[in-house]
Amino acid sequence: MSVPADAPILTSDAMRAAEAACAASGTSLAELMDRAGAAVADIAWRMAAGAPILILCGPGNNGGDGYVAAALLAERGASVRVAALAPPTTDLAKAARAKWTGEIEAIDGHLLPAPVVVDSLFGVGLTRPLADELAARLSRFADKRIIAVDVPSGVEADGNEDWNPPLAADVTVALGALKPAHVLLPASQHMGRVMLAAIGIEADRTVRTLPRTISATPDAHSHKFNRGMMLVKAGPMAGAGDLAAAAGLRAGAGYVVLSGAESKSFSAIIAEDAVRYGERLEDKRLGVVVIGCGYPASDSLGADVVAALDAGKPLVLDAAAIDAALPRLRARRGGVSAILTPHEGEFARAFPGLGGSKIERAKAAASDSGAVVIYKGADTVIAAPDGRVVAAWPGSPWLATAGTGDVLAGACGAMLARGGDSFDAAVAAVGWHIAQATRIGPGLVADDLIRD
Structure with missing residues (x-):
């Protein structure tokens, strides 16, 4: 296909x-x-x-x-x-x-x-x-x-x-x-x-369909901070946050901080106690916050999402963090650069009652939220609030395994952290994700996506 x-x-x-x-x-x-x-x-x-x-x-x-x-x-x-x-x-x-x-x-x-x-x-x-x-x-x-x-x-x-x-x-x-x-x-x-x-x-x-060129490469003027500083807020399932952080590094971020968990993936990830989360949000070099990976709905998730929104940093929101952020995203109507990464069940919960094809539903969700929406699945659709859409068929069937969504969120963070258009960042991340999975092929587990 x-x-x-x-x-x-x-x-x-x-x-x-x-x-x-x-x-x-x-x-x-x-x-x-x-x-x-x-x-x-x-x-x-x-x-x-x-x-x-x-x-x-x-x-x-x-x-x-x-x-x-x-x-x-x-x-x-x-x-x-x-x-x-x-x-x-x-x-x-x-x-x-x-x-x-x-x-x-x-x-x-x-x-x-x-x-x-x-x-x-x-x-x-x-x-x-x-x-x-x-x-x-x-x-x-x-x-x-x-x-x-x-x-x-x-x-x-x-x-x-x-x-x-x-x-x-x-x-x-x-x-x-x-x-x-x-x-x-x-x-x-x-x-x-x-x-x-x-x-x-x-x-x-x-x-349109997924473009051939999926991301920029570093040049002679690149250093760790202009390649993008990324903060991942871990939840109770710390492995998911670690996967997102590792994916950020592998997908090109120059500096990755994991807040609230230890990293078992890479020594290059800066692991910090959660109490420093607010301090990190004030760092002027910070290019993106990734939150929701392995972080179920709770008062603490809501507080962490609100803090990230109030900091005005670009966001990648996964799973329950989408629901926590939506009221404020709708109120701000595009005032925050954000990428949402729902799978089918999360999409139906966050955007109930939408009709039409998957493309039409993704477009409606992006317009409603004011954010870029990556509507995940074997036929992933990426939609921007201004109506732009990229359909990423075919993906890789081997991505249908636990943790690959956390890796995609981290890749989105890497692409968004360096600045630029959030839709282009989401398209680049999905392209990177599929390319990694295609390279690995049968037997893929999420950890393989972040290995060399």
Whole structure:
């Protein structure tokens, strides 16, 4: 599973608006369809490597892309067949159908498969699950190599619905921009390798995938304090705070203080008694406070969070510290630079009643809190109050183990401590976290993420 780095993500409505803008600027929708069909044909040609290809066409414009691809493949000499669910219903699809001069078979129980099947039945406009009868017919091809045009048929493109498509793709050709379903569970599991076809649309990049470059490196002018001084306030489960502190060092912070616990990870971590916490908050060199790791809800947590907020330092808030800080964050509406790192249960507790896709919920939470929100999970979403979003799919399944969230909080602290935009810091931390996990692979435990 993979998606292109730093790629734009558009909802189906936004995609239609982008297509309309493209047409208004002089590129016709027919030309966009020709480019889309050509991209599908190129990938099918390479995947088939001379083997027969079956293209399944629906009645709408997604089917039109399939007809264009079929005609181009036939011109190249490919062994290609076309099967249609119904005659074209749009003017664009009808014009594309006219380019195909071969036979059109019916999608029924007698349709013979081919080694490579192009799913060009339904694209981003699907508003309901496939009928059971059609799903059963399509499932007969599930063991073939499947190329999906834009999204596999039976997937709701905006990531709001959990529909189970009958044909999981080996390759999905995203047209013009990625769609939320490409990067959000459960639909993203059905996409295979996602390839972005740049068909000439100017896609808004406010919502995008994880960039390739994840963090800055020190230069000749770097020293321990301008690389970032970070304070981790430990809770009763001291190991969690130690993991966060160690992650801060490993992710690039120049100076890390662990308040209220001894460090068993690195001698370079400055371990201090909790009574010095208030004094450390007044240090002008301090770049960030990380709190909440291994620190359950309590009066002492609330007091420590309030002290950090009153100090006006940038914050990374994990677990119960999110709930403790939210009232003041909402009241200040962006007056404090903060990153929140909730997993699914913590998110639901802190931001109850939000609807829409995971991207929409993360955006709403960031707007509500005035903070950057890292909505954790296998399909992590990072959202800023100004509407910027990065979707970090795929992550690493080996991160589903105790302590990895504490490591992520520490990495956020390292990226934020050096100054700059809190959203960029959160994106860099998530990228670092995934890269570390990918490097380690099977058998990962949280402590591995902070080792060399």
